[in-house]
Amino acid sequence: MADRQVAERNLMAEMQITDADIERRKKMVGLTAADLSRISGLKEIVLAHVDESTATFFEFLAGLEEAKGLVSKRDLMERARQLKSEHLAAMVQAHYDRHYVEQRILLGLLYSKAGLDTRAFLGAFHALLRNTGTTIMKHFERSPLEGFESFMSLKKIAFFDIGVIMDVLVFERERVIRQQQEAIRELSTPVLQIRDRLLLLPIIGVIDTNRARLITESLLRAIRDNRAKMVVMDVTGVASIDSRVANHLLQTVSAARLMGALVIVTGVSSEVAQSLVALGIELTVNTVGDLQGGVEEAERLLGYRVVQTPPAAAQSS
């Protein structure tokens, strides 16, 4: 239980749900003090029918193919049932704070874990509201208008809850995408040593401000760790370079120079070169046509001389 509390509190922080955000959400559903007092008036009626309303929700789900993930798992189902009736009881307490939102997040996480279809959830929630609404209207037979007003106040909270639960479902679904992006970002900035004191930095894909910073940081660290004097930066894999990207590259080059390493940029394609010229961007760095040329130039500057000898196989025969 303690773990779970920590998890949902983390999620709350990750989703940036703060006290201010909660207030904002209340404002968005139009919740007022009058609503709160009307909801308080409903307390006894709703509490008396909690079990019945909860049952409506899950009966509705049971009839849907899309909700099988939740309905077929007994432990999840039991937990959901318990949370749902707690939810209904909390809904009429007319006190909606962090703790209340935390409980909704917990429920949302459970739905997300069970892979509950959002449409199925909305349908079931509507069925539950309909059931509660009917109960309330029955109670207010003498003054239907008052009953309707009270029900509408409760509905505001229901929409507030739907908002939170939907956010959790979407956030959890996007988590996978975020993790993949993170992985790609980490994989895509290798700094390789190809000779003593010579590093190769192949850049592939889109460069944004964030990635440019990561590239620069890892390059600078590699320069220090490998005591590099030359760096060949290959941009063959960079599809387009605009003024912002060019600026990032220039920053990387100057930072490397501050650490005593000379950077050679290679692989500027003809399209990139033309667009740079057309944009009037001056890439004031050493450039060499292709990666091979860049490596050869770097070797020359470092004093290496590559000598071709007859292949080993030919020597032995």
Next chain:
Amino acid sequence: MPVPILKQGDVLIASIQAALTDHDLLTLRDELADRVGRLRAHGVIVDVTALDVLDSFATRTLLGIAYTARLRGAETVVVGIQPEVAFAMVQLGLSFEGVATALDLEEGLELLRARSQGGRDHAG
């Protein structure tokens, strides 16, 4: 805290040990300018390995040291700029335009040696 200035052959080495005040920097500049002439040094190395920040004033003063030394006949190399410092400097748009930089003291000495040899070859 004053910066010790060591003499190694015809190279002066100023090794900065701790964060410097603006006043310390100016003292270092004057001291180096004086010694370059007096000791007939051909190279100056300023080691900033211990610094975790280089602001615009420090950068400008180091540039000043380099230009002064050049006028007095010595080449200056700034060595030991840390990755974080280098990154922060380019972010702030600061640079050591026209001044040599090297990874560390050893590299700096090597650079000066190569330069003076190149110069001698050229002359001879």
